[in-house]
Amino acid sequence: MTTYLRSHLKQLESEAIYVMREVAAQFERPILLFSGGKDSIVLAHLARKAFYPGRIPFPLLHIDTGHNFPETLAFRDQLVDELDVQLIVRYVQDSIDQGRAVEETGPNASRNALQTVTLLDALGELRVEAAMGGARRDEEKARAKERFFSHRDEFGQWDPKNQRPELWNLYNGRKHPRENFRVFPISNWTEMDVWQYIYHEGIQMPSLYFSHRRDVFVREGVLLAVSDVVQPQNGETPQNKIVRFRTIGDMTCTGAVESTASSLADIIQEVASARVTERGARADDKRSEAAMEDRKKQGYF
Amino acid sequence: MTIDTISEIQTQTTAAEVDDSYISMDMLRFTTAGSVDDGKSTLIGRLLYDSKAIFEDQMEAIEQVSQRRGDAEVDLALLTDGLRAEREQGITIDVAYRYFATPKRKFIIADTPGHIQYTRNMVTGASTAELAIVLIDARKGVLTQSKRHGFLASLLQLPHIIVAVNKMDLVDYSQDVYDKIVEEYTDFASKLSIQNLIFIPISALRGDNVVDKSDNTPWYRGSTLLHYLENVSVGASRNLVDFRFPVQMVLRPHQDFRGFAGQIASGSIAPDEEVVVLPSGRESRIKSIASFDGDLAEAAAGDSVTLTLNDEIDVSRGDMIVRKKNLPTVSNRIECILCWMNEEPLNPNASYILQHTTHQVRAFISELNYRIDVDTLHREPADTLHLNEIGRAKITTTRPLYFDPYRLNRSTGNFVLIDPNTNVTVAAGMIRRRSRDLEEVVAHEPEPTVDRQRSSDVVWESSSVTRDMRERRNGHRAAVLWFTGFSGSGKSTVAKALEKRLYEMRCNTMMLDGDNVRHGLNGDLGFSDADRKENIRRVGEVAHLFFENGNLALCTFISPFRADRELARALAPAGRFLEIFVKCDLEICKRRDPKGLYAKALAGEIKEFTGVSSPYEEPTHPEIVVETDLHSVEECVNQIVDELTRRGLLGV
Known part of the structure; x- marks a missing residue:
């Protein structure tokens, strides 16, 4: 070979697979955090490629807030069937019932923050040494300095001042008992990379990402879907609009965007011309400028 | 609300059409170096903003902050400031990664802050980069730190360095100012190894020559910064020649499949190529390059793949698959450059974990040669290295590493050191070469050159009579003469005759014969790969003891595997281990068959017999x-005696 040509997608894929294999080789009881969103679907696809022709050698862990879009759960179950992988679900409702978490009240009540409690409990219960997530460095400022192998103390907390230097492709997963790691195999991907990869690989996606008609209303600049758990309050009027979601999370804080993008090609076009970040439609990040950083320190995904 | 099924969505996606130019997009990782005042953050902000990687909500957020702080203009630098603590102090303290893309290329910026922790961060950022942008403030000219940036970039072997002479607007776009900086920096850079050094006059604030060519610098004929970033050749730092495949893990989903998963560190590979596995030295051929998308016809550096081999060979994580005719260096002693990254300074008496490719071994700093002052490039003596200091050292590891010099192969020449107590990564290392030096060649002190397997809580007791003293009394040097070759090649015959001759010359000798040691010392070992290896290890150790006692130790062992012989070699100082290849045509060996073993092996009565059912790796050097x-x-003996004499071993 005299020339070296690898597309950016190929390089990003190879890097992610390398990281996942390091996780499988270096840790006992790794898991893959599965939210039902596109990033975790891409992770599952990468895991399938990484260990082919074998099965994915770790389970998927889903923290169910109880406020999921029904589409998310249906898609999750089909995917798990197809991948022939173990699925573990832990419920925020259980944490609330056990008194481990206290439900927020008021019109903006969300279980998003409570997920952290359930997640940390689940990681402890399952004695997970490494939890892989689909977070990307381009998503948010606090994540720009995140490591591939992110060390957490025994309380699941992240200390931004105490992260290990990461050089070349050497990932140091050594740890003391009860400490654990969060690992982010697609750290270097952008939203655009993710969509191009989905298109290139023909990865199936939940219908929520494509345009559809839905009853929505505006709250603090975010377009929320009307559902059992999210109802318009005084002065908020629901309208039936053609929308889609750029991220999929808890129904209480995942905003929709008005869009007619009904295919991956449309979505890629839309992302290319978008002038607002995908997290811009998330109510949880708007709470304060350093909102993400605070949640991370507590052990958020 | 209806739930679309996956199959419906599938139809949607296949119906779509996408401009597929993204498939030919490649990727460039670069690092930016400069201090707070050089306008580095502004430059990155400018690149992100002009390439439309900045979204409205991000822009809104920094506008708000700028307003609150009472800034006159929106501070683009805010786009790249990460954590709150840093924002409050107005400094950045860690490497941050930024992304933007043009239709041609995706870019990953390792944005390294420029203050005290600089060295550690720049080394981290540069480790994955192919290009560095060094920012120089046109008003200030070439500062010490501008040189430091260049030095670190060249140390990390980045093939391209762009010196962006910034704030040209503040010097009236003066060509004289620019030329002076170019001249001074070029002069400095001639002392470094930089493949490609480029200068560009810019103003990050005003956008001159960043994305668009500036009218303010009509005297500048080069391209803009972005144009350069888009067109510089990528992959220049990848070694595409030497195939190295560190095994990450073994995939064995069912009886019929055994694959070795990993990322190709360098070179390329195709099915049916002959390979050898280190450290076992077992040979085989590539059966397939398996992937989810089907078997591949070829794979190259950077690809994560799964290799299967024609033969059932024991391979595990940390092993390395290489081409038979292109081997890396195998040694447990290395010379390297260390960059210290921890508050806790280097402890010369401690042991560290050395992580290299996919394996971790225990390591000792056997010698700290000097510290390099990164500002003056002067070398100074050092007892330790503190945070952000760079030095040259010799390291001994408990198991051999398979590596190439970093200069030739960035992927197999790098490592990190980990503190085994805190588990924190404390240093980054770049291997210069296998460690061998003058002191070793003239070895006065019997120093164990390998850190070998040892029982816990034992310390090496040095004798008050040194090998050097014994050698003087004996009148000859000590050495290990390692005879290797097929069964029946004549190893024992030649060695016995040689020993007789040496005895007549009043030399102290000891002969260790393959069959003899299996009667006593190694009576518990069989002929499996692991046992063969252990056999050689023990013999190597025993030979080493006789060596230390001032003897010429003659070892006659088939020792078919190169890696095992290398291990025995590693125990002796340079020049004191002589591999003697007893060469004889295999057919003649079979005919000689002094012990009737070939007959048994051919009849299938002996399994894994070298030359019949088990491979023999000829010595390379x-x-x-x-x-x-x-x-x-007699001719053979004469030949050996002549060579020993020529090497100065027989007369002191």
Whole structure:
């Protein structure tokens, strides 16, 4: 070979697979955090490629807030069937019932923050040494300095001042008992990379990402879907609009965007011309400028 | 609300059409170096903003902050400031990664802050980069730190360095100012190894020559910064010649499939190529390059793949698959450059974990040669290295590493050191070469050159009579003469005759014979790969003891595997281990068959017999080759004695 040509997608894929294999080789009881969103679907696809022709050698862990879009759960179950992988679900409702978490009240009540409690409990219960997530460095400022192998103390907390230097492709997963790691195999991907990869690989996606008609209303600049758990309050009027979601999370804080993008090609076009970040439609990040950083320190995904 | 099924969505996606130019997009990782005042953050902000990687909500957020702080203009630098603590102090303290893309290329910026922790961060950022942008403030000219940036970039072997002479607007776009900086920096850079050094006059604030060519610098004929970033050749730092495949893990989903998963560190590979596995030295051929998308016809550096081999060979994580005719260096002693990254300074008496490719071994700093002052490039003596200091050291590891010099292969020449107590990564290392030096060649002190397997809580007791003293009394040097070759090649015959001759010359000798040691010392070992290896290890150790006692130790072992012989070699100082290849045509060996073993092996009564059912790896660089099918025993002995004399071993 005299020339070296690898597309950016190929390089990003190879890097992610390398990281996942390091996780499988270096840790006992790794898991893959599965939210039902596109990033975790891409992770599952990468895991399938990484260990082919074998099965994915770790389970998927889903923290169910109880406020999921029904589409998310249906898609999750089909995917798990197809991948022939173990699925573990832990419920925020259980944490609330056990008194481990206290439900927020008021019109903006969300279980998003409570997920952290359930997640940390689940990681402890399952004695997970490494939890892989689909977070990307381009998503948010606090994540720009995140490591591939992110060390957490025994309380699941992240200390931004105490992260290990990461050089070349050497990932140091050594740890003391009860400490654990969060690992982010697609750290270097952008939203655009993710969509191009989905298109290139023909990865199936939940219908929520494509345009559809839905009853929505505006709250603090975010377009929320009307559902059992999210109802318009005084002065908020629901309208039936053609929308889609750029991220999929808890129904209480995942905003929709008005869009007619009904295919991956449309979505890629839309992302290319978008002038607002995908997290811009998330109510949880708007709470304060350093909102993400605070949640991370507590052990958020 | 209806739930679309996956199959419906599938139809949607296949119906779509996408401009597929993204498939030919490649990727460039670069690092930016400069201090707070050089306008580095502004430059990155400018690149992100002009390439439309900045979204409205991000822009809104920094506008708000700028307003609150009472800034006159929106501070683009805010786009790249990460954590709150840093924002409050107005400094950045860690490497941050930024992304933007043009239709041609995706870019990953490792944005390294420029203050005290600079060295550690720049080394981290540069480790994955192919290009560095060094920012120089046109008003200030070439500062010490501008040189430091260049030095670090060249140390990390980044092939491209762009010196962006910034704030040209503040010097009236003066060509004189620019030329002076170019001249001074070029002069400095000639002392470094930089493949490609480029200068560009810019103003990050005003956008001159960043994305668009500036009218303010009509005297500048080069391209803009972005144009350069888009067109510089990528992959220049990848070694595409030497195939190295560190095994990450073994995939064995069912009886019929055994694959070795990993990322190709360098070179390329295709099915049916001959390979050898280190450290076992077992040979085989590539059966397939398996992937989810089907078997591949070829794979190259950077690809994560799964290799299957024609033969059932024991391979595990940390092993390395390489081409038979292109081997890396195998040694447990290395010379390297260390960059210290921890508050806790280097402890010369401690042991560290050394992580290299996919394996971790225990390591000791056997010698700290000097510290390099990164500002003056002067070397100074050092007892330790503190945070952000760079030095040259010798390291001994408990198991051999398979590596190439970093200069030739960035992927197999790098490592990190980990503190085994805190588990924190404390240093980054770049291997210069296998460690061998003058002191070793003239070895006065019997120093164990390998850190070998040892029982816990034992310390090496040095004798008050040194090998050097014994050698003077004996009148000859000590050495290990390692005879390797097929069964029946004549190893024992030649060695016995040689020993007789040496005895007549009043030399102290000891002969260790393959069959003899299996009667006592190694009576518990069989002929599996692991046992063969252990056999050689023990013999190597015993030979080493006789060596230390001032003897010429003659070892006659088939020792078919190169890696095992290398291990025995590693125990002795340089020049004191002579590999003697007893060469003889295999057919003649079979005919000689002095012990009737070939007959048994051919009849299937002996499994894994070298030359019949088990491979023999010929030495690549033996010190002596004797050909027993061409020369008499006496001729062979003469040849060896001559060589020992020539090497100054027989007369002190």
